[in-house]
């Protein structure tokens with residue numbers, strides 16, 4: 001692949017999990033400052049794609065390419081991908097008992113910066129980011145995701161993103177499990193983070209997040225492939241009519 | 257090799273042994289009864305459940321073929337740390353016990369102003385003979401088992417702690433017990449009585465011992481008896497960080513009365529082989545016992561641990577959380593017995609044993625045992641044995657944290673809850689033990 005101006009790009013990605021191919025050749029180019037959304041039915045491969053791009057050990061990329069600012073992600077370990085600027089907000093964040101949110105973030109920041117942050121600077125930063133996301137200060141000393149509600153976990157994922165300031169953020173159903181106010185808070189957080197130097201690829205089932213975080217492009221994933229791409233209006237149409245019509249279109253194309 | 261390293265020793269305690277002649281008549285009687293019991297008791301058969309994982313002959317050595325020797329240099333370092341802790345007011349007193357012989361006390365005079373006794377057992381036998389006669393050998397004695405009888409006959413000196421009714425000792429009392437170098441054997445003994453509505457935190461630290469198997473093993477056989485009278489609150493932290501060619505046998509028994517609480521924290525990092533047995537009898541209504549155990553094995557270490565919660569009264573509650581981390585080729589066996597008497601109604605008893613295996617080649621065994629003689633109880637137990645969850649590691653890696661560091665953080669997290677129960681001054685040192693073991697993974 002020649003060096004391109006694209007910020008984040010992957011080509012013909014195939015992913016296997018438990019010996020089964022669940023992502024069957026998807027490609028996408030994302031430029032600086034863009035927001036892309038992936039929508040699609042349950043089980044269509046959205047999380048498998050995001051996890052595989054991040055380097056999850058259970059999701060093997062059997063072929064394809066992925067680059068961030070020209071750097072080949074696929075030859076990097078997960079921690080290297082993170083330090084290269086890739087971030088994944090998980091659909092189901094795990095609990096890590098015994099590791100506090102503050103210690104976790106401090107270790108993550110240290111690994112990104114190559115040195116430990118000054119303790120008081122770190123505290124200030126954490127406090128500010130937590131307050132912006134309406135995360136109670138007591139969460140700093142709680143064990144990561146341990147006993148957190150669904151919505152609290154999602155907020156803490158976005159907290160991690162706003163502390164690490166990645167170049168490329170993959171957000172896997174960050175809106176699910178959020179109440180109406182929390183959705184607004186999290187969306188504000190995403191918008192604060194977003195600028196023309198980074199980009200976002202978000203996975204969602206609902207238009208409601210896209211009302212706040214406005215995508216430039218929407219892609220529909222079905223059976224491990226991108227079945228259709230379009231602008232923000234595509235999301236509205238999906239919300240109204242579901243996925244059947246997309247499936248029919250795909251079948252028709254296949255018949256031709 | 258000396259005879260004591262062979263496993264086929266048929267040692268009997270001779271009739272004339274200096275320890276047997278020590279103390280007043282009642283004590284000499286106890287010692288002789290212990291000698292007798294030791295000599296006639298069979299070596300426990302391997303099939304017996306408590307001996308399934310450790311050969312009992314390990315603890316049967318020719319005691320007379322060995323002598324006390326010098327103590328390791330490391331001892332002085334720890335003593336200095338703890339003396340500083342004493343000076344800085346982090347602990348109330350420090351007692352150092354060299355192989356159950358030389359017992360040095362620091363801070364005992366200050367405690368005496370509150371009526372608290374911290375002394376050698378030999379001195380307590382003289383000065384507090386009623387207390388000692390009443391309590392010593394009540395929980396760990398000739399009937400407990402062959403090796404308990406061995407300690408009962410051969411202990412030289414030990415430590416005695418007494419907190420009078422209603423007195424709170426607001427800082428930990430720290431006991432530092434040092435084993436001798438190669439080819440020595442010791443029989444440390446501890447007696448603790450916490451009076452009614454009194455409060456005590458005790459750190460009982462076992463160090464020293466042979467550093468090199470080629471020079472010979474050193475042995476220790478310890479006995480701990482703790483009494484928590486009505487409404488007392490006791491915290492007992494036992495830290496075992498003995499040297500790498502040390503073999504330890506230790507039996508701890510505590511008994512708590514009505515309304516009393518007991519926290520027992522067995523922490524084990526050291527010794528080549530250790531068999532430790534911690535037991536609490538809940539002897540009065542509403543008594544409450546918690547145990548938070550942690551062991552971290554590396555190299556070829558072998559750990560064999562038992563816990564016992566014996567509910568002998570109504571409305572008593574107990575909880576055990578015993579955590580094990582193993583790396584290299586280490587082995588841990590854990591047997592946890594919950595016994596609820598026929599006439600102990602509405603009790604609660606919980607037990608959990610989690611084993612984290614850091615590499616292949618380690619071995620963990622876990623055996624929960626329940627003897628519940630009445631229906632009116634709430635009881636649960638659980639055990640897990642397994643490697644670290646790769647998904648957890650991935651989560652940390654996905655935030656840029658390198659794999660080794662991620663593993664270190666997760667292990668530290670695994671033990672964090674246990675370490676929170678340990679007094680501040682000790683927690684840092686224990687954190688260092690954990691960190692040292694996690695340096696190479």
Ligand SMILES: Nc1ncnc2c1ncn2[C@@H]1O[C@H](COP(=O)(O)OP(=O)(O)OP(=O)(O)O)[C@@H](O)[C@H]1O
Pocket residue numbers: 017018022040041042043044045046047048049058091
């Ligand atoms: N760890 C796994 N083990 C086995 N199968 C898996 C695993 N992860 C995903 N799959 C399978 O891969 C397919 C795609 O799942 P994936 O989670 O990627 O879907 P998704 O599009 O994210 O769905 P949803 O919208 O429900 O989150 C499904 O059939 C799923 O069962």
Ligand SMILES: [Mg+2]
Pocket residue numbers: 046047048091172173
């Ligand atoms: Mg998904």
